[in-house]
Every structure is written in C-alpha cells, then in structure tokens.
Amino acid sequence: MxxxxxxxxxxxxxxxxxxxxxxxxxxxxxxxxxxxxxxxxxxxxxxxxxxxxxxxxxxxxxxxxxxxxxxxxxxxxxxxxxxxxxxxxxxxxxxxxxxxxxxxxxxxxxxxxxxxxxxxxxxxxxxxxxxxxxxxxxxxxxxxxxxxxxxxxxxxxxxxxxxxxxxxxxxxxxxxxxxxxxxxxxxxxxxxxxxxxxxxxxxxxxxxxxxxxxxxxxxxxxxxxxxxxLSDQGSAMQNALPIERRQPEFFYPVDEEWQYDKCLKWLLSLAKPFRFIQYPVYLNAPTKIVEMARDRNSFFRALSYCLAGTEIHHRMIRNRVAKEIFTNIAIKKLYKENEFISCSVENNWATKIEIIASAVVLNTSIFVYSPHTQKWDLYNKNVIDNAPVDTSIEKCIYLRQLNPNLYDVVQDVVGSFKP
Missing domain, CATH: 3.90.70.80 (Cathepsin B; Chain A)
Incomplete structure (x- = not known):
C-alpha cells in the first residue's frame, strides 16, 4: 500500500x-x-x-x-x-x-x-x-x-x-x-x-x-x-497503553523443587533450600530481604543465592549469562554488537540486557523492585515471542535494586495473604 x-x-x-x-x-x-x-x-x-x-x-x-x-x-x-x-x-x-x-x-x-x-x-x-x-x-x-x-x-x-x-x-x-x-x-x-x-x-x-x-x-x-x-486488512480503533500491565501481578517465588531442578541441571549442590508459602500473593512492596555482598557482582550473587542458597556460584552464572547474550539471536537484537561484552568480565555490573538474558538462561521471569519508584519491573523469560507471564501460576525470581549495581533477594512482600 x-x-x-x-x-x-x-x-x-x-x-x-x-x-x-x-x-x-x-x-x-x-x-x-x-x-x-x-x-x-x-x-x-x-x-x-x-x-x-x-x-x-x-x-x-x-x-x-x-x-x-x-x-x-x-x-x-x-x-x-x-x-x-x-x-x-x-x-x-x-x-x-x-x-x-x-x-x-x-x-x-x-x-x-x-x-x-x-x-x-x-x-x-x-x-x-x-x-x-x-x-x-x-x-x-x-x-x-x-x-x-x-x-x-x-x-x-x-x-x-x-x-x-x-x-x-x-x-x-x-x-x-x-x-x-x-x-x-x-x-x-x-x-x-x-x-x-x-x-x-x-x-x-x-x-x-x-x-x-x-x-x-x-x-x-x-x-x-x-x-x-492499522494493518492492510484494517482493525478496530482502540486506545491502549502497552507498557502498562493490566492484570494484577503476584508474588510467587521459586521454591525448593525449582532449586533442586536447576542445581541438578547445572551440577551444583543445594546449600540452602527455600521453603516459602505455597500459593501466590499480591505483589506489593518487599518486607523480607536477604542482602548480598556489596560488590559489582551483586546481581549474579543474588541469582546464585536463589539457585543454590549461596552466593559462591556468581562467576559461573555470569559466564553462562554472557554466553547466552552472544549466542541467542533474540537477545542479540536488543543490543549493538560488542556493546555488552563487559558482561563476561568479573567486577562489571549487570545491565538490563543481562537481566533479560538471565531470565532466559534460568527459564524463569525476574521481577526487580526499585525503592525509588516503588514499582516492580518484569523481565520476561519469553524473549522470543514476548508471551505474557501469568504470575498467578508461574514461579518467578524477585530482587530489589537499590542502585544500578546493588541487588538483594526478596523473600516476602507486604500483606502476604491469599487473594
């Protein structure tokens, strides 16, 4: 046309x-x-x-x-x-x-x-x-x-x-x-x-x-x-805000079964199993936080803690994420060539691309809470088709971001009651 x-x-x-x-x-x-x-x-x-x-x-x-x-x-x-x-x-x-x-x-x-x-x-x-x-x-x-x-x-x-x-x-x-x-x-x-x-x-x-x-x-x-x-075939006019999530989100964190599955796949020992409530609750502000070591690896330390109950595997996770960034075609479309090569180098903090890649590697969507905006951002594991995440049935990882490089693990939120 x-x-x-x-x-x-x-x-x-x-x-x-x-x-x-x-x-x-x-x-x-x-x-x-x-x-x-x-x-x-x-x-x-x-x-x-x-x-x-x-x-x-x-x-x-x-x-x-x-x-x-x-x-x-x-x-x-x-x-x-x-x-x-x-x-x-x-x-x-x-x-x-x-x-x-x-x-x-x-x-x-x-x-x-x-x-x-x-x-x-x-x-x-x-x-x-x-x-x-x-x-x-x-x-x-x-x-x-x-x-x-x-x-x-x-x-x-x-x-x-x-x-x-x-x-x-x-x-x-x-x-x-x-x-x-x-x-x-x-x-x-x-x-x-x-x-x-x-x-x-x-x-x-x-x-x-x-x-x-x-x-x-x-x-x-x-x-x-x-x-x-409108496409060539036409469609109904509508007013929409695609950046807003219209359905309520839930706090439904990964659990012991998820940890065992990932540790078995990655040949890791599970140091501390997670035992959380077994039903989703409304996603509100965090109330229970596990702080990570304060260095530029805190994001990967947080993932290691979620995965195995310990921060010691952060280097291995960083390397796996870096490999995913450089080999996953869908992720490569999100950045310019060589722009995020620092991901594979220890002591360089994670960017939003690394968070997306981490969600893909773990096949688990990641929520990140900002105390500044008092809002949660969702990093969808479905990077290829961007299929929506139903957080009422899908377990996710929940982190708090205090500044561009300080991440902690969220273990509970305000008003933990069954919806």
Missing amino acids: YLRSCMVLLCLGHFNNVPTMMLINAADNSESTGFVGESSKSGSNYPDDEELHVGTSTSDEVGYFNPVEPVWQFDTCRQFNLELYRYFQFNQVVKVLNTPSRWVEVTADVNCLYRALSLWMTGTEEYHPTLRQLILHKVKNDKRIKFMLGQKNYDAHLEWTEKHFWATEVEIAAATLLLNTSIYLYSHRKGSWGLFNQNQTSKDSPTQADKCIYLQHTTGIHYNLVTDV
Whole structure:
C-alpha cells in the first residue's frame, strides 16, 4: 500500500546557497503552534521582511511503522543520564504506515510534546522538564537550527520561546537532532503523516529498517504517542497503553523443587533450600530481604543465592549469562554488537540486557523492585515471542535494586495473604 501523505522535508545541511527551510507544517494549525506557515504576513510572530519558504510535497513512497525499541530506550536513557522505568514491547513485524490504531494518551498541558518524548524514552512522562531543557538548548545552540530558520526568524523564535511554553515544529525538528531519530507526526485533521527527518546526509525518507518515533497531533497543541497502526486488512480503533500491565501481578517465588531442578541441571549442590508459602500473593512492596555482598557482582550473587542458597556460584552464572547474550539471536537484537561484552568480565555490573538474558538462561521471569519508584519491573523469560507471564501460576525470581549495581533477594512482600 502506498501512502499519499505530506512529508516534512527537514533535510538539514542540504540547502544549497539559499537559507531556506523546506518544511511542511505538520500541525493542524500553524497559528496554534506558533510556527509560521507559507507566509510570515499571516499573523505570525515572525518578522514580515523575511519569510520561511514552505514547500508542499505529496509522496507516493511507502512509509513504515517501525518504532524505537528497548535497545534505543536503553542507549538514549544512558546518554542523557535518565532512569529507564519501563521498556516498550512491540510486535517486531514492520508495517506500512497507516492510520493509528493504538496510542497512549499523554497528560494534556503545554508540556505534552515533551511528555510524549519522555514517555518514548523512559516509559514515564516524568522527565518532560529535562526534555524541554535539552531541546530548547538544542534550538538555541545548534547552528543547523539557525541556518534552517534564517537569522531574523531564528531571533524571533527565541524571543517567542521566552513567552510561550508549548512546542512548535522547530522544537520537533530540534528533537530529531537531539535524539538522532526521525519523528513521524500524524495529523487528525488532514488524515496524513508528516515526517521530520533527522537524516542530514540524504534527502531520502527512513527505510523499512530505520527505527522512528511516532506521534499524533489531535487538537490545538496536544500530542500523543502512536504505538500501532492499522494493518492492510484494517482493525478496530482502540486506545491502549502497552507498557502498562493490566492484570494484577503476584508474588510467587521459586521454591525448593525449582532449586533442586536447576542445581541438578547445572551440577551444583543445594546449600540452602527455600521453603516459602505455597500459593501466590499480591505483589506489593518487599518486607523480607536477604542482602548480598556489596560488590559489582551483586546481581549474579543474588541469582546464585536463589539457585543454590549461596552466593559462591556468581562467576559461573555470569559466564553462562554472557554466553547466552552472544549466542541467542533474540537477545542479540536488543543490543549493538560488542556493546555488552563487559558482561563476561568479573567486577562489571549487570545491565538490563543481562537481566533479560538471565531470565532466559534460568527459564524463569525476574521481577526487580526499585525503592525509588516503588514499582516492580518484569523481565520476561519469553524473549522470543514476548508471551505474557501469568504470575498467578508461574514461579518467578524477585530482587530489589537499590542502585544500578546493588541487588538483594526478596523473600516476602507486604500483606502476604491469599487473594
């Protein structure tokens, strides 16, 4: 299927000798966004004596829905020193870019664009002030933005940002440069997608392999995340939040039988069998903790303790996890080549990729509790098909993470009563 959509041709660095910006106004109303349309004489805040050159393009190229994934989230959060609250998990099949079918409602205020980008990056809207600061810094300091607008329009826009809080197409363009990721924006009024292209070396649209961010512009100045689009066959419209687990989760830890099975498989002796309650309880805050030795091996020490009741097998577990990372094709899709090679070296702490790989190696999903967010994150053992985990019947490992490298074993939670 070919999409006939208006593309925002923001190919920075590709203008010849004329400081023009080829940009289609992808928002529904240029005045509502504070961004000038085809003429600066139409009531904008920009000077009348220098216009932005806006060109409209109807493209028969195929656009693709291929959203950013956990590795992108991990890398981006690490780059900007942000905490990754939740991974986005998508169907890995790339689709033709059609009408949105699933989206995430973002808090409706003047920060909604920054909230949407924060949600894409970290799984929470919490970092919208940080994203605003980073993007405005890019607008003010990146020479490509000044070249794109021209000096007078650039100065006028900087003055405009001092008086207004909502984002314009200029800020979206700056976001593509900041995140090195193209952004597709769907206009409800026009029923089409606009492209803010971060590619500075080519005027080509993103390919089927390129990961992008997808937003929808609804009314006024409001933006939401788009997390799925209609297939060629079509489907019912719905509003969904895929990063939230809708069913209640349960505390149902691995037990003595699980330990014996794993120790037998790995030729280990069981030093301390676990004897827990024999039924699942609601997953609340931890109450009983077994602290691990405070070194950079604490995650693997915690796994060793769950496995055999002792921390001494942490090196062996680390090596098995490292081997899984480098040989499991599904896991390799989550990271760049050689990015996590430090996993096999003692005294380097575990990352989220190691936690996922550990869940695969043990064939047991892992919950990690953060006292900072007071939330549990689930690392699914089903990395290939991402099949949901029914924690009311499947035993899991439960850990507490005090900081990036301090993990302890959780043995009980608040309100241990049968649901």
